[in-house]
Amino acid sequence: MAILAAVALSGKVFDRSFPRAESTLTVPHTVLDGRYELRREDSATTGRTMAGTWRSSLDAEAAHGVVASYRRKGADYDDVVVTGMYGRFRNTASLRARLLAERGSTASPVKVVAPPRDLTPASSPVRVSCEYLSRSWTDGQALTYPACAWADGNTLARVAYMTTSYVDLKDAAEQTLRVRSDMLRPIR
Template structure:
């Protein structure tokens, strides 16, 4: 009986033994990767914010003019009586600080008295800086005229009364103001707004209250603007 042949020994799969398990990934490397990714994300966000900021800034006109308080107005017919800009200007600036239509603003609040026999005062409240959407700015200026002062009531709603040929739009309204002693005065209030300035002019004198219509007040407002707005040197 022939001997039973034996199968040859199978070749081992790993002739030098079973290889060790791969080492676990280093936690230090993993954390470094996460931190690096977060850093790149922050850099990208900052770059985007810078670009957006530049785009927004470019939408405002350059600062070329300022609003001054000359000693006289309207060819000397009104003399500067009080400049409240240092005390009332900051609160005016604060109220516009969050506006998307205003940037780098400075408040101006001045009162002029007539140099003739008229009684009362002409009050100019305004700002200089950088403004866009000037139509909306002009509307806001007049809309806030009666809302902040309960003794002031609007009797003729604001309307565009820009004189023919003027590139600066002017809106005017008529208001009435009452005092504790029972006295009252109705008078016109006009406002302009351009890329660098806006102002609200209240004609609170007895003569203007009796004789000045809104169209005439708009023309005088443009003259006041020409005397108060000066180029930045």
């Protein structure tokens, strides 16, 4: 009872209903106009673990994890890594923020370089937030890269652009919506 009173006094409004299940995330062989090919799918392992963690969330129901890594055709290192879920989700703004905040422990080799910003293209009904991250390895190498996230009523994902080429956050947001379009399938 005290928790409910605290939430009510905080002024936060929580959506209590879950949307109808209308779409799912798949792992196609290619994304982004066929320029990136599937390199590795970890949905059965990492995806299952991730979904198990999110099942305890009050904002997720019937969650299934999808984890895939795509590599640009002909490149040695230019990856698009998708970590997402499909199911039924509510309070999508807070879920989108949670996706970007999940980088492991404070000892993680991944650090925030530029905090998340809403960079939703004007034509999109789905909100997208992006940030710049930096990852370092024990051999001294480091990489700064963009990561974006979306969350709608049925799908959510973080898309990391692990490339040595500079990617503008606005471009990353637009590419994220294209990745979403490539992976989204209606439930029939």
